[in-house]
Amino acid sequence: MLQTLLDLFGSAAFWIAVLRIATPLVLGTLGVLLCERAGVLNLGIEGIMVAGAFAGWLAVYQGHGLWTGVAVAGAVGAGCGLLHALLTVGLSVSQHVSGLGLTMLASSLSYYGYRVAFPKLTTPPTIEPFTPLAGLAGLPLMGPVLAGQTALTLVALLLVPCVAYVLQRTPAGLALRMVGESPAAAEGQGLSVAVVRTLAVVAGSTLMGLAGAFLTLSAFNAFFFNMVNGRGWVCVALVVFASWRPGKALWGALLFATFDALQLRLQQQAGGALPYQLYLMLPYALSILALVVMARRAAYPQALMKPYRKGER
Amino acid sequence: MRLEARSAEARGALLWAPLGAIVFTLAVCALLVAWAGAPVGRSYALLFEGAFGSRFAWSETLTRATPLVLTGLAAAVAFRARLYNIGAEGQLYLGALAAVAVGGLHGGAAWPLPAPLLFIGMLLGGALAGALWLLGPAWLKQRLGVDEVVSTLLLNFIALLLVSMALDGPMKDPLGMGWPQSVAIDPALEFGKLLARSRVHNGLLLALVLAVLLWWVERATTFGFALQAVGANARAAAFAGLPVQRTVLLTALMSGALAGLAGVGEVAGRTGYLTLDMSPGYGYSGIVIAMLAGLHPLGVVAGAVFVAGVLVGADSMSRAVGVPTYLADVIVAVALLSMLVATLLTRYRVRWRA
Numbered sequence: 001m002l003q004t005l006l007d008l009f010g011s012a013a014f015w016i017a018v019l020r021i022a023t024p025l026v027l028g029t030l031g032v033l034l035c036e037r038a039g040v041l042n043l044g045i046e047g048i049m050v051a052g053a054f055a056g057w058l059a060v061y062q063g064h065g066l067w068t069g070v071a072v073a074g075a076v077g078a079g080c081g082l083l084h085a086l087l088t089v090g091l092s093v094s095q096h097v098s099g100l101g102l103t104m105l106a107s108s109l110s111y112y113g114y115r116v117a118f119p120k121l122t123t124p125p126t127i128e129p130f131t132p133l134a135g136l137a138g139l140p141l142m143g144p145v146l147a148g149q150t151a152l153t154l155v156a157l158l159l160v161p162c163v164a165y166v167l168q169r170t171p172a173g174l175a176l177r178m179v180g181e182s183p184a185a186a187e188g189q190g191l192s193v194a195v196v197r198t199l200a201v202v203a204g205s206t207l208m209g210l211a212g213a214f215l216t217l218s219a220f221n222a223f224f225f226n227m228v229n230g231r232g233w234v235c236v237a238l239v240v241f242a243s244w245r246p247g248k249a250l251w252g253a254l255l256f257a258t259f260d261a262l263q264l265r266l267q268q269q270a271g272g273a274l275p276y277q278l279y280l281m282l283p284y285a286l287s288i289l290a291l292v293v294m295a296r297r298a299a300y301p302q303a304l305m306k307p308y309r310k311g312e313r
Numbered sequence: 314m315r316l317e318a319r320s321a322e323a324r325g326a327l328l329w330a331p332l333g334a335i336v337f338t339l340a341v342c343a344l345l346v347a348w349a350g351a352p353v354g355r356s357y358a359l360l361f362e363g364a365f366g367s368r369f370a371w372s373e374t375l376t377r378a379t380p381l382v383l384t385g386l387a388a389a390v391a392f393r394a395r396l397y398n399i400g401a402e403g404q405l406y407l408g409a410l411a412a413v414a415v416g417g418l419h420g421g422a423a424w425p426l427p428a429p430l431l432f433i434g435m436l437l438g439g440a441l442a443g444a445l446w447l448l449g450p451a452w453l454k455q456r457l458g459v460d461e462v463v464s465t466l467l468l469n470f471i472a473l474l475l476v477s478m479a480l481d482g483p484m485k486d487p488l489g490m491g492w493p494q495s496v497a498i499d500p501a502l503e504f505g506k507l508l509a510r511s512r513v514h515n516g517l518l519l520a521l522v523l524a525v526l527l528w529w530v531e532r533a534t535t536f537g538f539a540l541q542a543v544g545a546n547a548r549a550a551a552f553a554g555l556p557v558q559r560t561v562l563l564t565a566l567m568s569g570a571l572a573g574l575a576g577v578g579e580v581a582g583r584t585g586y587l588t589l590d591m592s593p594g595y596g597y598s599g600i601v602i603a604m605l606a607g608l609h610p611l612g613v614v615a616g617a618v619f620v621a622g623v624l625v626g627a628d629s630m631s632r633a634v635g636v637p638t639y640l641a642d643v644i645v646a647v648a649l650l651s652m653l654v655a656t657l658l659t660r661y662r663v664r665w666r667a
Contacts, residue, residue: 043462091663092316093653096397096462097604101649104597108642109345115637116349233466240460277478284467284474291464295457309316 008265016148017264020219022257023149024049024211026156028235029242029249030163031077031207037167037244038200039180039303040088043099045208046232047106048080052212054110057223058117060127070152070213077209078202080106085198092307103232114223124222150218152210157250159207164246176200180301183308193308208232234287240298241290252290259286316661330655338648345643351634363629364622370629372511376583378614378621379513380405380592382520383575384599385606385613386527387443391568392600393531393608394544394561396451400465401572402596403472404446408439408573409587410476412580413484415439416498428501435502436577443573444566446472451565455558469596477589486586495587504582516578521614523571528610540564572596593624594642601649607656620645 008014028045035042056073060066080102087098118125130150137147146154167173175196178186183193211231216223238256242248263279343353364374384401391398398404415424415435424431446468453459477493484495504514531537539560542550551557575595580587602620606612627641 087650087654091654091657091661093657097600097653098650100399100597100600101646101653104601104642104646105650108639108646112345112637112639112643115639119635119637230467230470233463237463237467240463275478275481277474277481281471281474284470287467288459288464291459292453292457295453295459298458 012144015145017261018257022253023153025253027211029238031204032239034204041095044102047103048208049212049228050107052209053216056213057216073209073213074206077205081202081205085201089197126221129221130218160250237287334651334655337651359630360626364626376512378617379517380575380595381617385602387568387571388600388603389608394564397462403469404443404572405576407442408576409580411438411442412577416502417496439573439577440570444569447569497586514582516582
């Protein structure tokens with residue numbers, strides 16, 4: 001048993017799988033993180049990922065380039081984010097309910113659009129997805145693992161330090177954190193809470209759209225029903241696990257993906273000794289466990305889920 | 314853009330808001346119908362016809378509304394106490410699982426009890442399974458501050474996998490021809506028909522009684538008062554000496570039990586056995602219904618009939634003019650969002666300039 005585990009951890013194929021599983025989680029978690037640091041819970045993520053996956057895939061299917069597909073997915077995510085911001089920031093509707101409503105709307109619209117575009121297809125039409133970056137194989141240490149990844153994974157990994165830098169070291173990041181911690185103080189500094197929060201939600205939702213696009217343009221080559229399958233909710237849990245920090249979010253996503261990849265391998269090797277459903281439960285159970293472990297230490301953004309209305313206390 | 318509180322709730326707006334929301338929803342979805350290349354007027358007529366146009370249409374709508382009333386109540390009572398139970402879907406499946414465990418294992422002979430007792434046991438078992446499935450997240454929220462939205466959502470996936478496991482294992486129907494389907498419950502335990510020559514069963518009666526009961530509990534009992542106080546302001550309620558934790562946990566038990574009963578009703582009233590696609594998201598629709606109803610238990614009944622009508626009507630419209638059935642989900646989602654905005658506008662006025 002130990003030997004099989006060691007073999008597994010030594011194999012490049014395993015770590016290639018881990019990074020591939022982690023990519024949408026990294027993108028989605030960064031997206032949730034941006035929204036929540038600005039004080040807005042975005043439960044629309046599950047639906048935004050579906051919409052991003054569908055829109056990006058449809059653009060490529062209609063003959064546009066892969067990167068155009070990525071851009072379309074990001075734009076669709078941004079549009080969803082704008083709607084969520086309008087409802088929660090502009091009209092201060094309950095963030096829980098607006099987010100869930102957005103998830104229902106975005107996913108049902110995507111499925112509707114898919115059925116209108118392809119009314120009678122039983123096998124999903126496919127596209128030519130991103131290919132692995134074989135040129136990176138020469139890099140030391142991580143080379144073989146990175147060579148198994150596509151460009152979007154690289155983008156996700158590079159986004160982590162970028163988001164961290166913007167949040168911690170730039171005026172824009174300071175403004176974003178401020179409206180999430182103390183909107184009244186931010187307003188006192190001459191910032192418009194509504195504008196900053198809206199921009200943060202739009203930016204975060206763009207990343208969620210990209211997370212969806214990774215599924216159809218890189219991990220798979222087609223759009224399926226239920227393909228997001230709770231990944232969005234896992235991202236919401238991972239943000240708590242990461243204490244709202246981009247760096248920790250990366251580690252959280254990688255840790256989660258490691259367990260997920262492990263569960264797949266164990267399932268193959270154990271060959272039916274245990275019901276396969278137990279393995280599939282593991283990721284969800286781990287997410288809950290992560291929430292429980294981190295809950296005591298969680299330093300929520302102080303104004304999370306609190307709508308801000310000028311002049312009201 | 315900013316919001317300005319209205320000095321008094323606008324009386325006219327209370328009527329105009331829901332109407333406006335419905336008109337807006339129908340207008341938006343008309344665009345989608347047109348996009349699918351179907352005639353808008355005829356499609357909507359077919360939808361209405363399919364939902365409420367005949368005795369058969371009504372009976373189908375009421376059958377569909379039965380679990381929705383229960384999941385709607387589950388969401389409404391929990392949200393009232395600000396316990397965001399998004400896990401009604403999972404609680405429903407566990408309730409159904411418990412119903413099969415009591416009434417179906419070993420041909421219904423797992424428990425040597427007379428049928429009436431076993432029937433009660435099946436109801437209680439389903440309610441208990443749902444209640445316990447929510448008790449965990451509620452307790453974690455109270456004790457450790459674990460966000461219940463995410464934990465209940467994730468538990469939905471685990472619940473479905475548990476059901477899948479049971480359908481592969483101890484509850485597998487040996488005559489299921491490989492379909493993931495549970496053994497059937499003892500026919501003696503099935504709900505009676507409420508309407509002859511239809512699928513409407515006594516589960517609807519149970520749901521309606523529970524709606525009235527919940528309304529009475531919220532209005533007229535001390536527990537109901539504590540529930541409302543905790544929901545309005547938990548800190549203030551604690552200062553006033555109300556048992557906040559106990560109230561939230563009790564609410565969780567009630568909410569989970571209601572969702573569990575929805576699962577029992579589907580098994581014992583409609584299908585007779587349990588499948589993995591038994592609920593097309595009834596748990597999630599319950600949240601929409603609760604919000605449409607403003608969390609009012611009697612409003613939930615109306616909301617459930619509306620949503621059930623949309624679902625049933627869209628099915629029959631889809632067959633006739635070839636518009637994808639997913640239109641129903643879009644209508645429900647747009648109705649939720651526009652209703653949220655509309656209720657807000659009854660309390661606030663939008664000023665476009667600061």
